[in-house]
């Protein structure tokens with residue numbers, strides 16, 4: 001191990017604290033975490049000089065690859081002007097352009113307002129508070145309950161976490177946030193007294209943290225018509241699904257649904273910088289137009305950060321100049337083919353789930369974590385959710401990268417199985 005690597009690992013183990021991580025295991029003497037130092041396209045390099053395919057797009061964020069010259073240049077150009085200015089009391093050019101650009105993906109007079117924040121959780125917090133205040137200012141505050149789906153995930157701040165249905169993360173905090181009721185299906189939702197429901201929140205097309213589980217086709221559209229009839233607001237969490245991940249720019253476009261709130265983050269800047277947005281409609285916006293005490297008193301220090309907005313504009317321009325969405329159907333079909341093959345001939349695979357460029361490969365119980373560690377030997381970097389290995393590379397991957405990733409999972413799963421059954425490969 002290089003001296004630098006050792007030094008970084010030591011400082012990390014001594015002083016840092018990692019997300020979603022049992023620190024005892026992390027800091028254990030036998031655990032040598034990878035220190036990632038460089039990226040280019042779909043590749044990442046660690047501090048020992050080893051190269052890996054970024055199989056989960058750096059926790060579901062990266063879109064066009066790392067160190068893309070166009071995004072890098074946009075950030076540098078903005079940096080030469082100014083890195084950050086306050087959006088509280090001032091505007092900035094990139095934020096104006098980005099707000100206009102984001103609303104242009106939706107029919108006129110629908111999602112025409114953009115509220116910027118920092119990450120997926122704050123985009124959700126913003127939608128929650130904005131929607132509740134909307135109720136207060138339109139005389140319907142008796143509608144208080146949020147409805148969320150079991151096993152859903154919407155972020156970790158206390159408000160967003162209260163919408164989370166993944167019990168191993170959120171159960172201990174139940175009852176500490178706003179009123180939330182959980183349903184497992186649209187039928188369960190329809191059976192509820194709708195007049196008490198304020199808003200329903202969902203990850204459209206596919207639940208991510210719930211081991212990559214797609215919803216039945218048509219479900220989102222049915223949910224939208226139910227919510228319209230019931231007078232319930234619809235909040236779509238497109239933090240994972242936004243920006244081409246499911247094959248269209250936004251997942252909701254596949255079922256021609258326009259929500260009352262649309263939350264985006266992860267891929268907004270191409271995965272380069274933390275920036276998020278909550279899009280909403282004129283109807284919501286206009287309820288905040290009266291006296292000063294009706295304003296939306298919400299914001300963060302780095303709201304509409306110019307570097308983030310510049311990266312986002314560059315990322316969105318690449319969708320056009322590189323024909324990103326147009327390139328996807330072929331890649332998605334290729335991935336399906338490879339995954340079908342894997343399901344058929346890899347005995348460690350229990351199930352394979354896919355929605356566009358997002359895939360979950362469920363392995364036999366107990367194999368997920370070890371398979372992901374072993375996959376590094378075969379050049380793939382990813383993480384499992386329980387025993388489901390996530391495969392969600394940057395959208396710029398080529399077909400042979402997908403082949404390599406699936407092959408790495410196959411070989412790693414075989415090897416993991418061999419080690420638990422004590423045999424050899």
Ligand SMILES: *Cc1c(COP(=O)(O)O)cnc(C)c1O
Nearest residue numbers: 119120121153154155208239240
């Ligand atoms: C990642 C994620 C979030 C939270 O976003 P952060 O940027 O981590 O706060 C919320 N919802 C979904 C669907 C996500 O995948």
